[in-house]
Amino acid sequence: MLIACPACDATYQVPDHLVAAGRQMRCAKCGHDWHFVPEVAPSAERRPEPVEPAPVAAPPLERPVVSTPPTDAAKPGKLVLALAWVASVLAVAGGVAALFLLRVPLAEAWPPLERLYGWVGL
Incomplete structure (x- = not known):
């Protein structure tokens, strides 16, 4: 304008x-x-034109596809997930066991660990 x-x-x-x-x-x-303030002439006034609705086509008749829920055999990822959990638990347990079994060499290598192992008795 x-x-x-x-x-x-x-x-x-x-x-x-x-x-x-x-x-x-x-x-x-x-x-x-x-x-x-913009001047709007009556002849220049925009009026919305009526819109005719588009014809609606009937959807094609098709049989619905019925899907069956996957079974446990169809989920190979479930076994992998279970093995990953087992490996994680074994790794944590192994780390705790190593801290306990190697407490003397670890405390000698890093003296502040003696406070951690103080309750175990070196």
């Missing part, structure tokens, strides 16, 4: 959506402030 300053006639190109409902304006050239 082309807007002109009423004081100095400087023109500005402003997007319609910024001034559609009216807006307070200030001229960058002369500094004049004014409230701009």
Whole structure:
């Protein structure tokens, strides 16, 4: 939309959506402030055109596909998941056993560990 300053006639190109409902304006050239309200001529007024609904086509008749839930045999990932859990538990148990069985060499190598092993008795 082309807007002109009423004081100095400087023109500005402003997007319609910024001034559609009216807006307070200030001229960058002369500094004049004014409230701009767009003029809407009755003939230029936009009226929505009636939209005819598109014809609805009937969906093709098909038999529904019935799926069966997967069985345990169809899930190879279930065995892998169980083996991963077993391996994790064995790794943690092995780490705890190593800390206990190797407590003396570990305490000699790193003396602050003696506080951890103080209750076990070296």
